[in-house]
Amino acid sequence: MKRWMAWLALLGWLGLPGGPGSALAEEAAPPLKPVTLSFDQKTLKQGAHVFAEVCMGCHSLRYVTWKHLMDYPEIGMTREEVDEMRGDAPLTAPIKTALSEEDAKASYGIVPPDLTLMARAREGGGAYIYSLLLGFEHDPKGKVPDGNYNVYFPGHRIAMADPLGWLDHDADEEADIKAQARAVASFLAFVGEPHQLERKALGKKVLIFLVVLTLLFWLLKREVWKDVH
Amino acid sequence: MLERMLNSRLAQWLDDRTHVVQYIRFHLIDYPTPKNLNYWYAFGSIALVVLIIQVLSGVFLAMDYKPSALPTGNGFSMAFDSIERIMREVNDGWLIRYMHAVGASAFFFVIYLHMARGMYYGSYKKPREFLWIMGVLILVIMQATVFFGYLLPWGQMSFWGATVITNIFGAIPGIGDWLLQLVRGGYGVGDVTLNRFFALHFLFPFLLFAVVFWHVMALHVVHSNNPEGIEPGEKGIIPFHPYYTVKDLFGIGVFLIVYSWFVFFDPTGHGLIIETNNFNPADPLKTPPDITPVWYLTPWYEILRSVPNKLLGIVGMAFAYVCLFLMPWLDRSPVRSARYRPVYRAMLFVFFASIGVLGYCGHHEVTPELLLIGRIASVVYFAFFALLPFVHKFEKTRPVPEEI
C-alpha cells in the first residue's frame, strides 16, 4: 500500500510544471540565407565603406578605431583611404556614429546596438547579419509598417528600417545589394575578432609541434616499457 | 641526468636542511605503482597540468582585467571593455583568454573522466575513502570557482546566470534574504557582487591547490588502485619514474593536442565554451529567453530545475553531491573493479547516461517533454545510489584474478 502511494507521488511529480528557468519556446525563424563570407582585402574594404556610408548613420564600433583599418593587415587600408572616410574624426578615435543616444531614442525608441561584437553575439554570426539585411519583407498580416518587418529578427518587428533598401528593390539592384550585405557582414565578422586569422595560423604551428612532441613521448614510452610484462 | 642533479652538492645541501631530495625520491621517483595502470590513470596528472594552466593564464588575465560594472556607454561596462581590450589590444591577450576559457571546460571534461574512472574501478572503496572525499570536495570547489569566474566578463549570461543561481539562496527559509544579500552585497547583482566574485575567483584556486595537495598526499599513503581492483603484490609493482612519468607525458601530450585544437580552432566551442549571448553586455532590464549554465554545470542545474519547489530543488541538488560523498559507504561489495561486477557495471553505464541526459536537458529551454525526460533522469541518478547498498546481496561477481 505504502509503496503504491510512493509510486503515485512520483508519477504526480513527473507531471508537475517546472521550477526556475522554465520559459515558453519562441517562434522559430527561417533558416539563414546561405553566404560565404571572406576576409580578403577587397571584401573587407568594401565592407568598411558600406559601414561608414550606411550603418554609421546609426551604429558605432566602440572597439575599432579608424587607425585599426590601416593597422589590421587583413583590411590594410591606406592613410588616404581612411582620411577620406573619417572626415575630421581623430585617427585614433573609435568609429562612432554622429547620432546621439537621445536622438536615437526619439527617432527609433531604442539606441541602436554597437556592432563591434554583433557577429559574435548572435547565433549564425555573419550569416545572421547578412540574412537580417536581406530579410525585410511586407508583413503578411499588414500590421508592422513596411521596412520594419524582418523575418530573421526575433518577434519580426525591428526598429531598424531596411538600411540597404532591400524591400521593393529592382531586379538589377539585387546583385549589388547582396554584395554590399555580404561585404559588411564579412567586415563585421572580421572586426568581431580581429586576431582570428592570426589565431588559426599560429594554431597550425602549435599543433604540428605538439603532434611531433607527443609522437616522441610515445616512442619514449614504448622504449621504457618494453620489458615490463 | 636526473640522478646527477639529485646528487649534486646543492641538492645535498638542501636535503640536509629540508629533505627535498628525499621527498622527490619518495613521491616522484621511487613511489610504487601497480604495473597495470592504463591511460585512464593519466587524467590525474592531466588535471594537474590544467590546474597550472588555469592559474598561470588567470594571473595574466587579472593584470589587465577591471572588476567594475561602471557603465561606459550604450550598455557597456568597464569590465566588459577590459575583456575586449585583452582580446584586441593586449599582446597575445586573445591567446591567454582563450587558454583560460577553454581550460575551464577542459578541466571539467578531464575531471569527469577522472571520476568515472574512479567509479569504474571501485577506487572510492576502502582504504581510499578519504582520497575520494577530497576528490568530491575538489569538484565542489571547482564548480564554485567557475561560477564566480563566469560573472567577470559582465556579459548577458554572466549577469543572468549569477542572478538565477544566487536567487536560489534566497529560497532558503529564515536566512534566505540575509544570505542572498551577503552573497550579492546588495539587493541585486551589481558592481559590489562583481568585486567580491573577482576576489573569490582569485582565492578559490588556492583552496583548490590545498585540497589537491591533500588528495595526492592521501593517494601516496594508500597508493593507486588499478583496473583489476586487487592488491598488486610485490611482483605487480614498478617505480613511478621512469614508467609513469613517460606514460603520463604521452597522455598529457594527447590532451594538449585536443586542448590546443579548441583554443586555436574553436575557442567558443560553438557556444558551449563561451556562450554566444555572453558577447552582449549585461543588461539588467532585458531577461534572456533561456538562461542556462555552461555545459559542465547543467546536470546539477537540471536536478535543481526539475523540482517545482525551489527549496526542495536545492535540497535535491545538495543531495546529489551528498550521494557522491557517501559513495564509499553505500557500496558494500567486497569486489572493487566493475570488470568483475556485471550488475554494478550495467548500473554504472545507466548512471553515466542519466548524467548525460540531465546535462542535455539542463542546457536547453524547458519544454514539457524535456521536463519529463529530465525528471526521469533525476530519478535514475538517485536510484543508482539508492540501489548501491543492496547490489552485493544479489550480484554474482566474476572470479577475480590472483595477481595483476
Ligand code: HEM
Ligand atoms: C584538480 C583536480 C584533481 C587533481 C589534480 C587530481 C589528481 C590526482 C592524481 C595525480 C591522481 C593519481 C593519478 C590517477 O590515478 O589519475 C589521482 C587519483 C585519484 N583521484 Fe584525483 N584529482 C583531482 C580531482 C579528483 C576528483 C574530483 C575525484 C573524485 C571525486 C578524484 C578521485 C580520485 C581517486 C579515487 C583517485 C585514485 C584512483 C585509483 O587509484 O584508482 N580526483 N588524482
